[in-house]
Amino acid sequence: MLIVKLALLCNIIHYFRNARKIERARIDSKGFYYKGNIRSKYEWLTHETESLVFVEFSEILNVSITKNWLGEHIFLSTVKANEELIMLGVLAKKEKQEIVDTIKSRLNKQKI
Numbered sequence: 001m002l003i004v005k006l007a008l009l010c011n012i013i014h015y016f017r018n019a020r021k022i023e024r025a026r027i028d029s030k031g032f033y034y035k036g037n038i039r040s041k042y043e044w045l046t047h048e049t050e051s052l053v054f055v056e057f058s059e060i061l062n063v064s065i066t067k068n069w070l071g072e073h074i075f076l077s078t079v080k081a082n083e084e085l086i087m088l089g090v091l092a093k094k095e096k097q098e099i100v101d102t103i104k105s106r107l108n109k110q111k112i
Contacts, residue, residue: 024088027102031056035087063103065096
């Protein structure tokens with residue numbers, strides 16, 4: 001049990017030292033990359049080491065900012081599923097709005 005606690009402590013220290021360097025979202029010419037939501041109880045231990053989820057612009061139907069009691073989150077509606085991007089909740093409101101505006105402008109360019 002001591003080994004588990006030490007590993008957890010090392011993970012926490014590593015996280016806080018590198019929190020600003022963690023890439024949570026990225027947009028390029030092909031599509032939108034984002035950090036997926038945690039799906040299991042213990043996944044948060046290794047979640048920051050996982051790669052980003054990729055969605056092509058052609059698969060995105062709509063993107064918006066939703067507000068609930070947890071705060072503001074980006075809501076992504078795709079051909080496959082609708083997802084509230086909870087892991088992007090740590091971003092500032094201005095950054096979230098910039099992501100939404102950029103994706104919407106790319107979607108509008110594709111429709112033309």
